[in-house]
Amino acid sequence: MPEFGPITCAGCGLLCDDVLVDAADDAVRLTPDCDLGAQWFSERLLRPAGAPSATIDGKPVDVGSALTRAAELLRGARRPLLHGFEHATVEDARAAVALADRLGAVIATDDGEWAGAPAVPLRGASTATLGEIRDRARVVVIWREDPESTHPRLLERLGIGGGVERTLVVVDDSDTATAGRAEVRLGWPPGRDLEALTTLHALQRGLTVRAGELELPLSGLLKRLRAVPHVAFVYGAGLTAGAGGQRRALALHELVRALCHERHAVTLELPGAPGTRSADDVLAWQSGYGGNVDFASGHPELVTATQPLDDVDVTLLVEPGSAGAAEIALGSLAAGPGVEVWIRTAAAGVDGGGTAHRLDGVPLALQAPLPGEAPSAAAVLTRLLAEVER
Ligand code: SF4
Structure with missing residues (x-):
């Protein structure tokens, strides 16, 4: 295996575009060093040779036969669902939206527990690029996330530990690698996050609140936020997943809006997978909504259910991060058990190219070094859409 680079790594939503890959032997190493990126490349570079191009019920077939069967399943579906997108490109998501529109399908970019009406489409968000946060933010609050594990070079990209005076605050009651790097640590159970965010908001507005043991740490945090001209909040599924998650996200965005009256305050969301931001952005510009969208009525509607639709009868997984149950799967990694039709695709960033949106929305090219x-x-x-319309 060769050495190549610099190229863009799609191992997480940071999409670092300065990566050298050394795959000279059975182990893959990256420069700058990143274990998560090395694992991502090795899963795709060291795939077993001789894998079929497509399978039906686990048996190798040609791609044309697989497309014909997939189109039959989709044409016969009452309530098809297109989901996954963990490693999708912008081009993949655009083709998926066109197919979902034709089928009257639901398209979902969030494969976790559905958290209800998403906060950002409802009220918007104050955001910034990585570079803007690095250059301006003097307090960075990471709320119940552990980017040292999930986005290993995030703190470096935000300039934390880079010589500029900047305070890293971590809100988390778990001992994570990121919490270990914090100058200030605040901890309470996740069930009190909504109370903490609304209390901070009330304190910012000068209201009298009784928050018990939260009052002292929250007053201290607010004092730090008020002492600097630029602050950033980093958050993700740790705050927004599960019941009431989008209400907590809304509370964070309302707090940031209130802080913005006197200073520059922004949020940065860490997506659960590298392709999620690309798929969300494509959905937003093509349908008007990001997240989960239903085309069944003939026009796009935002899905605000807290439970996945239980009448879905055919699912199509697009570039999933791991093998999941579905009738049809299109992916660069092997299909999971129970997948009726599987078609092997190129891994964008290794043997296929494309465009991806970094977690802050910046578009970047994914190269195809091999x-x-x-x-x-x-x-x-696109071929599947043509087959469905035949
Ligand atoms: S931080 Fe993410 S994008 Fe950057 S090298 Fe590591 S896995 Fe790849």
Whole structure:
């Protein structure tokens, strides 16, 4: 295996575009060093040779036969669902939206517990690029996330520990690697996050509140936030997943809005997977909504259910991060058990190219340092749409 780079790594939503890959032997190493990125490349570079291009019920078939069967399943579906997108590109998501529109399907970019009406489409958000946060924020609050594990170079990219006077505050009651780097640690059970955020908001507005043992740490945090001209909040599924998650996200955005009266305050959301931001952005510009969208009525509608739709009868997984149960799967990694039709696709960033949106929305090119014969998911979805319309 060769050495190549610098290229863009799609191992997490940071999409570092300065990565050198050394795959000279059975182990993959990255420069700058990143274990998560090395694992991502090795899963795709060291795939077993001779994998079929497509399977039906686990048996190798040609791609044309697989597309025909997939189109049959989708044409016969009452309530199809397109989901996954953990490693999708912008081009993949655009092709998926076109197919979902034609099928009247639900398209979902969030495969976790559905958290209800999403906060950002409802009220908007104050955001910034990584570079803007690095250059301006003097207090960075990481709320119940552990980017040292999930986005290993985030603190470096935000300039934390880079010589500029900047306070890292971590809100988390778990002992994480990120919490270990914090100058200030605050901890309470996750069930009190909504109370903490609304209390901070009330304190910022000068209201009298009784928050018990939270009052002292929250007053201290507010004092730090008020002492600097630029602050940033980093958050993700630790705050927004599960019941009431989007209410907590809304409370964070309302707090940031209130802080913005006197200083520059922004949020940075850590997506659960590298392709999620690209798929959300494509959905937003093509349908008007990010997240989960239903095309069943003939026009796009935002899905605000807290439970996945229980009448879904055919699911199509697009570039999933791991093998999941579905009738049809299009992915660069092997299909999971129970998948009826699987079509192998190129891994964007290794044997296929494309465009991806970094977690702060900046578009970046994914190169194909080792181009192969597998088609992109976008190409397969476009062929599938033609097959459905035949
Ligand atoms: S931080 Fe993420 S994008 Fe950057 S090298 Fe590591 S895995 Fe790749």
